[in-house]
Amino acid sequence: MKRNTLRLGAVTFALSALVFVGCADTMEKSKMMDDSKKMHSMDKMTKMEAAFGGEKDVAYSKKLWEQLKATKLNSTPATLYVGGPPHGAVREVLEGKIDGNRVIVKRNYGGEGVSIESVKKDREKFLKAVTIMIKKDGYDPKNNDWYWAKYKADGSLHQTPKGEKIAGKFPGCIGCHNSASGGDLVFVHNKEANADITLVDTMKKMK
Ligand code: HEC
Structure with missing residues (x-):
């Protein structure tokens, strides 16, 4: 048994x-x-089509730069504040609409002698980068449909060390902005944390 x-x-x-x-x-x-x-x-x-830096994304960055100029989203003085890396030492953030889409523009200032006072006196001298995010329906459903770009002061695009243009679904921007609270890849802005976003009435400016 x-x-x-x-x-x-x-x-x-x-x-x-x-x-x-x-x-x-x-x-x-x-x-x-x-x-x-x-x-x-x-x-x-x-x-x-590459995730970023491809023909379509670069072409769109050019169109968008002209629209940013036309709506004064890229030239309206906003509240300057000091912040940590990777964005410029002194910055300002503006928000408006282009083609009905929410767009957020961050102007990043740096270089020797940069301070809120010096930038206020001569914004062009210290402008190092214009980083933008614009929401385009269906563009990148996995990451809340934001298109990202990093411009130089003259409207041309910054590049990665490999020479790829920073425009489109750029993983560098998305990876970090994913940690923003609120679930839409946008960080909180208020007087205590940094500075309020300056809203630009782009509808009025377009006319
Ligand atoms: C390592 C983290 C990090 C990376 C990488 C990064 N950002 Fe940001 N970004 C921030 C933080 C933090 C803020 C908000 C704080 C501040 O600057 O006042 C911000 C703010 C912004 C804003 C204003 C709206 C908001 O969310 O506050 C824009 C537009 C922006 N970034 C665009 C970009 C673009 C375009 C890239 C890629 C080229 C990029 N960022 C890469 C951390 C990052």
Whole structure:
């Protein structure tokens, strides 16, 4: 009686070991298939349009720069404040609408002698970058549809060390802005934390 149970136990053990090995094997296979599928779709994506710096995104950055100028979103003096990296030492943030879309513009000032006072006197001298985010319906559903760009003072685009233009679904901007509270990749602005965003009446300015 006792021996029988033992034998049964051994058989069950051997069987379950077999089943287990079999499972691990198919699991491995399906993982490999998954990976190859993923690689395939990534391949397709790079062929279609890069996440940022592609032809369409760069063309749009040019159009948008003209619209920022026309609406004075890029020239209306706003509240200057001091902040930490990666944005400029002194900054100001403006918000308005372009083509009905919410756009937020941050003008970043830096360089030797930068201070709120010196920037107030000569904004152009210290302007290092204009970083913007504009919400475009359906543009990037996974990341709340923001289009990102980092302009130089003359409207051309900043580039990555690899020479890619910073315009579009730029992972550098998205990665950090994802941590903003409120769930829309926009950080809180108020007098206590930094400075209020200056709202620009772009509708009036367009006329
Ligand atoms: C390491 C984090 C980090 C990265 C990377 C980053 N930002 Fe920001 N950004 C911030 C923080 C924090 C604020 C708000 C604080 C402040 O400056 O007053 C901000 C503010 C902004 C604002 C004003 C609206 C808001 O959310 O407050 C814009 C526009 C902006 N960033 C654009 C960009 C763009 C474009 C890029 C990429 C080229 C970028 N940012 C990369 C941290 C980051």
